[in-house]
Structure formats: structure tokens, C-alpha cells
Amino acid sequence: MINRHIINPNINYDGYSRSDLDSLINRWKSLLYSKGARKGDVVALAIMTVNVNHVAAVFACAELGLKLFLFSRPLSRETLHAT
Numbered sequence: 001m002i003n004r005h006i007i008n009p010n011i012n013y014d015g016y017s018r019s020d021l022d023s024l025i026n027r028w029k030s031l032l033y034s035k036g037a038r039k040g041d042v043v044a045l046a047i048m049t050v051n052v053n054h055v056a057a058v059f060a061c062a063e064l065g066l067k068l069f070l071f072s073r074p075l076s077r078e079t080l081h082a083t
Contacts, residue, residue, distance in 0.1 A: 002062040016052045024053060028060035039065035046071040 004025055009018050016024075037043060043066045047054045061068045 024056035044069040
């Protein structure tokens with residue numbers, strides 16, 4: 001099972017400590033659960049720039065047992081068809 005315990009406890013992600021990241025994961029889990037997300041449900045997450053909230057959302061989905069689709073923006077107009 002993928003969960004937050006695989007994250008290095010000494011991580012410093014753009015000024016956020018491990019305890020900050022834990023809080024954000026819990027916030028995302030609470031939000032997802034309150035909106036009706038349950039184990040096995042599918043969640044689509046659009047990530048245009050990776051930041052601490054996106055990392056927390058991915059781990060929250062993993063801990064809730066959700067299936068996750070990650071969308072990203074095209075790298076360029078020429079690669080739009082492959083995105």
C-alpha cells in the first residue's frame with residue numbers, strides 16, 4: 001500500500017516540513033471523503049505545476065484507495081496531440 005510513510009521524514013519541500021505535508025494530506029483526505037470519495041472511486045487530478053498541494057493530494061488519494069488519473073498540460077503546441 002502506498003502511503004505517506006514512504007516520504008523521507010527530513011523532507012523540506014519548498015519550505016514545507018514533513019508535519020506541514022502531513023497536515024495537507026489529512027486536509028485533502030477530509031475534503032475528498034466529505035465529497036463522497038470512497039475506496040475504488042476514480043479521481044482525476046490536473047497538475048499544471050507540481051507543488052506541495054499536488055503532492056499531498058496524490059498521497060491522500062493513495063491512502064484512501066482511490067484510482068487516480070493525473071492530467072498535465074501539454075509541453076508545447078506541437079505535443080498537444082500526445083498529451
